[in-house]
Amino acid sequence: xxxxxxxxxxxxxxxxxxxxxxxxxxxxxxxxxxxxxxxxxxxxxxxxxxxxxxxxxxxxxxxxxxxxxxxxxxxxxxxxxxxxxxxxxxxxxxxxxxxxxxxxxxxxxxxxxxxxxxxxxxxxxx
Numbered sequence: 001x002x003x004x005x006x007x008x009x010x011x012x013x014x015x016x017x018x019x020x021x022x023x024x025x026x027x028x029x030x031x032x033x034x035x036x037x038x039x040x041x042x043x044x045x046x047x048x049x050x051x052x053x054x055x056x057x058x059x060x061x062x063x064x065x066x067x068x069x070x071x072x073x074x075x076x077x078x079x080x081x082x083x084x085x086x087x088x089x090x091x092x093x094x095x096x097x098x099x100x101x102x103x104x105x106x107x108x109x110x111x112x113x114x115x116x117x118x119x120x121x122x123x124x125x126x
Contacts, residue, residue: 008037008040008041008042010036010040011037014032014033014036014037015033015054017032018032018033018051019054019058022055022058022062023058023062029051029055029058030051030055031108031112033047033051033054034047034048034051034108035105035108035109035112037050037051038101038105039105043101044096044101044104044105045093045096045097047096048092048093048095048096049093049096052089052092052093053089055085055089056085056086056089059081059082059085060082063078063081063082066078
């Protein structure tokens with residue numbers, strides 16, 4: 001199996017940008033970080049696995065911060081998001097291992113475009 005590039009200088013800035021946008025904007029970690037890493041030559045299964053582990057850590061930290069700042073009034077939502085991420089991570093890794101790189105990236109791109117179009121439509125037309 002191919003090995004992930006180890007000395008990619010873009011990893012830290014991409015991770016920071018993904019974490020920032022994910023926390024401030026309510027999403028963006030997966031589309032930004034995963035597609036950038038795969039586009040820079042990282043094996044999709046390594047990129048997806050690494051992003052899922054890092055996303056879990058980021059989401060746990062953000063959830064703990066929000067819980068400390070706003071209390072437990074939104075705890076069910078935070079716990080649901082955490083549980084959903086934990087359930088989805090192995091599924092994403094399994095798909096990344098089974099689907100070839102090019103179709104996987106086309107599928108991810110199509111999903112990002114579809115979700116973005118839907119969100120813009122909701123914003124414009126209510």
